[in-house]
Amino acid sequence: MRDAYVIGAGMIRFGKYPDRWAEELGEEAAWNAIKDARINPRQVQAAFCGHSFQGRVAGQRILKRMGIQGIEVVNIENACTGGSTCFRQAYVSVASGLYDLVLAIGVEKMSEGLILPNLEDIDGLMGRIMPGHYAMRAQRHMFEYGTTLRQLAKVSEKNHRYGALNPYAQYQKECSIEEVLNSRMIADPLTLLQCCPAGDGAAAAVLACRKIARKYSSRPVKVAASVLKSGLPYDTNSDWAFAEITNRGAKEAYEQAGIGPHDIDVCELHDCFSIAEIIHYESLEFCQRGEGGKFIEEGKSEIGAIVAANTSGGLLSKGHPLGATGIAQVFEIVQQLRGEAGKRQVPDAKVGMTHTMGGAIPEIEVGSCAIHIFTV
Amino acid sequence: MRDAYVIGAGMIRFGKYPDRWAEELGEEAAWNAIKDARINPRQVQAAFCGHSFQGRVAGQRILKRMGIQGIEVVNIENACTGGSTCFRQAYVSVASGLYDLVLAIGVEKMSEGLILPNLEDIDGLMGRIMPGHYAMRAQRHMFEYGTTLRQLAKVSEKNHRYGALNPYAQYQKECSIEEVLNSRMIADPLTLLQCCPAGDGAAAAVLACRKIARKYSSRPVKVAASVLKSGLPYDTNSDWAFAEITNRGAKEAYEQAGIGPHDIDVCELHDCFSIAEIIHYESLEFCQRGEGGKFIEEGKSEIGAIVAANTSGGLLSKGHPLGATGIAQVFEIVQQLRGEAGKRQVPDAKVGMTHTMGGAIPEIEVGSCAIHIFTV
Numbered sequence: 106m107r108d109a110y111v112i113g114a115g116m117i118r119f120g121k122y123p124d125r126w127a128e129e130l131g132e133e134a135a136w137n138a139i140k141d142a143r144i145n146p147r148q149v150q151a152a153f154c155g156h157s158f159q160g161r162v163a164g165q166r167i168l169k170r171m172g173i174q175g176i177e178v179v180n181i182e183n184a185c186t187g188g189s190t191c192f193r194q195a196y197v198s199v200a201s202g203l204y205d206l207v208l209a210i211g212v213e214k215m216s217e218g219l220i221l222p223n224l225e226d227i228d229g230l231m232g233r234i235m236p237g238h239y240a241m242r243a244q245r246h247m248f249e250y251g252t253t254l255r256q257l258a259k260v261s262e263k264n265h266r267y268g269a270l271n272p273y274a275q276y277q278k279e280c281s282i283e284e285v286l287n288s289r290m291i292a293d294p295l296t297l298l299q300c301c302p303a304g305d306g307a308a309a310a311v312l313a314c315r316k317i318a319r320k321y322s323s324r325p326v327k328v329a330a331s332v333l334k335s336g337l338p339y340d341t342n343s344d345w346a347f348a349e350i351t352n353r354g355a356k357e358a359y360e361q362a363g364i365g366p367h368d369i370d371v372c373e374l375h376d377c378f379s380i381a382e383i384i385h386y387e388s389l390e391f392c393q394r395g396e397g398g399k400f401i402e403e404g405k406s407e408i409g410a411i412v413a414a415n416t417s418g419g420l421l422s423k424g425h426p427l428g429a430t431g432i433a434q435v436f437e438i439v440q441q442l443r444g445e446a447g448k449r450q451v452p453d454a455k456v457g458m459t460h461t462m463g464g465a466i467p468e469i470e471v472g473s474c475a476i477h478i479f480t481v
Numbered sequence: 482m483r484d485a486y487v488i489g490a491g492m493i494r495f496g497k498y499p500d501r502w503a504e505e506l507g508e509e510a511a512w513n514a515i516k517d518a519r520i521n522p523r524q525v526q527a528a529f530c531g532h533s534f535q536g537r538v539a540g541q542r543i544l545k546r547m548g549i550q551g552i553e554v555v556n557i558e559n560a561c562t563g564g565s566t567c568f569r570q571a572y573v574s575v576a577s578g579l580y581d582l583v584l585a586i587g588v589e590k591m592s593e594g595l596i597l598p599n600l601e602d603i604d605g606l607m608g609r610i611m612p613g614h615y616a617m618r619a620q621r622h623m624f625e626y627g628t629t630l631r632q633l634a635k636v637s638e639k640n641h642r643y644g645a646l647n648p649y650a651q652y653q654k655e656c657s658i659e660e661v662l663n664s665r666m667i668a669d670p671l672t673l674l675q676c677c678p679a680g681d682g683a684a685a686a687v688l689a690c691r692k693i694a695r696k697y698s699s700r701p702v703k704v705a706a707s708v709l710k711s712g713l714p715y716d717t718n719s720d721w722a723f724a725e726i727t728n729r730g731a732k733e734a735y736e737q738a739g740i741g742p743h744d745i746d747v748c749e750l751h752d753c754f755s756i757a758e759i760i761h762y763e764s765l766e767f768c769q770r771g772e773g774g775k776f777i778e779e780g781k782s783e784i785g786a787i788v789a790a791n792t793s794g795g796l797l798s799k800g801h802p803l804g805a806t807g808i809a810q811v812f813e814i815v816q817q818l819r820g821e822a823g824k825r826q827v828p829d830a831k832v833g834m835t836h837t838m839g840g841a842i843p844e845i846e847v848g849s850c851a852i853h854i855f856t857v
Contacts, residue, residue, distance in 0.1 A: 106577060106578060106579065157537055161533055161558060161560045162558075162559065162560050162711075162839065162840065162847055162848070162849070163558075164711075165711050165712075165847035165848070165849065166847050168711070168847070169847045174711070174712035174713060175710060175711065175712040175726070175729070176710070176711060176712075177709040177710060177711065178559075178709075178711040178849065179557060179559065179566055179570065179709070180557065180558040180559055181555060181556065181557060181558070182537060182538075182539075182556040182557070182558055183538065183554075183555065183556055184537045184538050190555055194555065194570065197573065197574065197577060197579060198573065200577070201482060201573060201576070201577030201578070201579070202482060202577070203482065203573060203577070333553040333554075333555070334551060334552070334553060335538075335540075335541050335544070335550070335551065335552060335553065335554040336541075336550035336551040336552075337550060350551070353551070463538065464538065471538055471541035471542050471544070471545045472538070472541070473538070473541065473554065
């Protein structure tokens with residue numbers, strides 16, 4: 106396997122687009138990535154499209170609008186890790202030597218329909234849906250480690266503060282810890298502002314081999330590690346306070362990149378709920394097990410601190426259109442490593458990471474975890 | 482890219498399974514492939530699952546039933562080429578050196594619901610659905626080349642005759658040319674027995690690198706070519722009688738394998754309708770353009786003739802559960818190249834091919850074509 110680079114990335118602002126087709130959203134993000142890469146679209150040799158709900162041959166439908174015909178197109182589904190899985194397949198297609206220049210597109214329209222449990226999903230119908238599941242994990246974390254409600258709320262406060270600086274975020278409005286705590290209760294202890302929103306969005310990335318990357322880009326971003334794991338997201342049913350699958354994936358990613366957790370300058374991690382960010386600080390080994398609450402409280406995940414987490418606003422503030430999320434994370438890391446993140450720029454960012462979790466109801470126990478490390 | 486081999490293949494009989502989950506069908510096919518490969522399931526390093534309608538993280542749901550946890554799982558959608566695209570991703574993952582032993586599973590349940598045009602699909606609502614589309618292509622072929630109704634019907638007669646010898650076929654009953662011609666008209670000139678059925682099914686394959694293949698298999702089947710293309714299935718709107726995308730894919734596949742069309746002993750090709758088989762004889766270059774009708778009439782696609790086409794019964798008789806089809810084609814070729822195809826065995830078969838087309842309504846113009854060549 107040879108090196109592969111991100112030479113272009115683009116996205117559209119996440120939000121609600123009732124009047125636009127998913128194909129339009131995907132197309133706009135793809136053009137943004139292609140323009141950013143300064144390539145001719147005819148150079149694209151293969152395309153990968155990540156989504157969950159956009160019907161058959163979504164990637165082909167997007168490319169047809171763009172006038173790109175005749176290349177390999179693969180559509181990928183992996184629940185909330187769909188975008189990351191799509192990015193990984195694109196990465197493998199370049200790293201393997203199969204292609205020199207490929208396009209990864211993630212797209213989702215979710216604002217028009219709720220994800221409801223299937224009728225045969227007894228767990229889901231009884232309330233074991235995502236907010237309930239993460240609420241139980243939060244309760245466990247509070248019980249085991251004394252994590253506080255204010256620490257949980259601080260995650261949302263931080264991510265909304267950063268989201269307010271991100272023109273691509275669905276919500277660009279700061280909120281205080283008190284506002285987070287006083288927002289409507291969804292699943293105790295998680296209030297509304299501690300849950301990521303439903304929305305529409307798209308993101309895209311252009312990947313290339315070293316030769317092409319050097320030709321077209323003065324600042325290519327190297328994919329230093331790519332890991333995808335599936336299985337139970339936690340150790341056992343008795344330890345929901347940890348994300349074993351993330352930890353296993355992270356160890357492998359650090360080894361691939363030849364670095365450790367403290368080398369990560371900026372990380373987009375899966376904060377679908379406030380507790381998820383705290384659990385993932387620990388599982389990604391940014392801090393010791395049980396210390397995630399303190400980590401956020403002491404400001405260690407702020408810009409300029411130990412690791413800048415979710416500078417884009419994360420899922421909580423930027424939004425979470427499933428198939429788009431993983432590639433939007435890549436977009437943020439590319440911005441940061443190029444020094445183009447504006448007011449939310451992490452000083453001297455050289456190493457970035459993306460982390461997404463996936464799973465479905467009632468199949469939360471058959472989830473996925475994708476981790477990528479990027480360097481410049 | 483290094484060599485990769487199929488060391489095990491399995492499927493379940495295609496048909497209607499109203500009382501079984503898609504996960505059960507996929508699991509049974511996967512166990513059949515694993516048993517056939519004589520590997521320990523714990524050796525599987527990654528899994529790829531092809532389907533269109535089975536919901537989120539279908540691959541993970543199948544593997545959970547099998548007790549396989551923690552590996553990379555990717556779910557792939559590509560309409561009727563979903564199974565082939567899945568097989569190709571599994572192939573790339575081994576050929577690239579990323580993994581040494583992987584599992585490809587294709588599954589679909591289709592017997593419980595029709596595929597209906599979307600409400601915004603004006604073409605579809607006005608009748609440009611698959612049977613109508615292929616009927617127009619048949620009319621064009623008859624007009625251009627004098628292809629006859631009996632030649633079209635002969636495709637169905639042959640494939641049902643072979644399907645009757647295949648214990649995995651949905652329909653195992655011979656029918657005469659007269660019965661084909663006299664069956665209910667669906668879209669002129671295509672009668673019911675010239676259209677593939679809707680059904681449920683699953684198929685799986687185990688792929689491995691040379692070292693593993695030699696260790697576990699006395700008869701590994703080498704993947705000599707793998708090609709996936711997307712785009713218009715025909716040249717232009719004025720020449721529906723040819724499948725340009727298939728022809729372009731075939732030329733590339735022959736080059737990859739270092740062989741020509743007349744080296745193919747046995748071919749599973751995409752006979753969703755009788756006319757499709759005739760068009761694909763030409764597009765795969767088994768005969769000259771316009772001579773597909775004569776090719777079937779003169780028996781040149783029979784077992785023991787120039788190229789044995791659809792010895793499994795093809796989509797017409799074996800059935801066509803979208804995501805399963807491409808891998809079921811691989812299953813048939815593996816049986817043939819190992820000399821295990823029983824009464825439908827092609828004598829001395831050394832080189833096999835699979836060919837699938839994909840597309841969706843209304844997106845038939847954004848289809849896919851996957852071609853694989855296999856050797857022993």
